[in-house]
């Protein structure tokens with residue numbers, strides 16, 4: 001019985017072992033009376049050689065193979081330092097599952113074309129590596145959250161109100177009324193803490209953002225936590241411990257994939273607590289000292305954050321934002337009512353915000369006032385206000401954009417490459 005192995009399992013020390021492989025033709029070339037195939041599967045690649053001398057039938061079939069043909073191959077392992085992985089399989093059996101005459105993706109394909117055929121592009125080893133790193137980051141998050149006593153919950157996606165501003169809501173018909181696609185699970189997590197105290201969710205969040213930046217999607221994966229009895233400083237510690245664990249585990253388990261995207265791992269290795277912390281005031285001072293035209297009270301966009309990240313070689317916090325640029329649910333700073341107890345985590349190397357978090361307003365009347373100040377209707381948030389009527393407690397939480405974390409870890413030039421099928425204002429297909 002021949003063992004079926006993965007491409008990455010084929011090692012020089014297996015010299016002489018007969019193996020069976022199943023995969024797709026990634027590269028092909030002919031030299032003399034030999035056909036060299038680079039076979040691809042989910043583990044990686046391995047060189048497979050068909051020679052007329054060893055098996056003429058298999059050799060003739062191999063000559064006809066097109067790129068991305070699906071095949072099952074049997075052969076004998078041979079150590080060869082010239083092969084891409086140091087070993088190759090000398091094939092004597094070839095079963096062609098489906099021969100492909102023409103595969104539309106070529107080496108010079110444009111980013112827009114690759115997105116048009118994203119369903120075919122997913123199979124590329126680079127895209128597969130991105131998805132493996134993303135999966136490992138989520139696996140690591142689960143590991144850390146479990147050991148730190150956080151409960152996973154499953155909040156609704158069909159909702160009736162805005163969390164992060166009405167201008168980015170997707171509205172849809174819901175029987176005889178309307179609903180929205182969730183911008184953030186936060187408000188529902190806040191309800192869950194009165195029973196579970198420490199909760200988290202990983203859900204798609206939706207933003208009808210028209211901004212065409214390299215860090216905005218209209219649908220993204222949102223890792224959100226909410227903790228009862230926690231203030232802003234408590235939740236910032238949770239954030240840095242969680243992000244540190246995720247990044248270090250990714251370095252431990254997916255280093256080879258990460259190194260295909262970035263050689264310098266310094267900022268990833270630096271992602272260990274405590275992360276640097278600067279106030280919004282300090283951030284404004286830094287930006288102004290670097291010639292950025294920004295006044296106190298203004299929000300920092302991607303460009304301003306990019307400049308700010310030049311000051312750091314690790315993820316860092318900016319805390320104490322002006323109330324006027326932050327959401328209604330954020331608690332006023334008791335020491336300075338012009339500010340709120342909010343903190344963003346920014347990734348270095350120009351990536352900027354990966355986490356938005358805050359301590360929540362836990363006083364009923366103050367929350368009603370903030371809702372009215374924002375031009376919203378308290379009646380739309382009556383259930384949310386009820387949480388401040390029946391045993392209200394100090395509590396804080398945050399949301400991490402998973403694609404933004406992946407984009408920083410792998411130094412991708414756009415968050416769209418960090419998701420299976422990116423959704424942007426101009427892209428809804430495939």
Ligand SMILES: NC(=O)C[C@H]([NH3+])C(=O)NS(=O)(=O)OC[C@H]1O[C@@H](n2cnc3c(N)ncnc32)[C@H](O)[C@@H]1O
Pocket residue numbers: 163164183184185186207209215216217218219220222224225353354355356357358397398399400401402403404415
């Ligand atoms: N539970 C909470 O406290 C979360 C809070 N309600 C919230 O949604 N904050 S956030 O708007 O800053 O979004 C949080 C993060 O979600 C990411 N985010 C936010 N918007 C996007 C878009 N459009 N595309 C990709 N990623 C996005 C980004 O990393 C933000 O830092």
Ligand SMILES: [Mg+2]
Pocket residue numbers: 344353355356
């Ligand atoms: Mg934010």
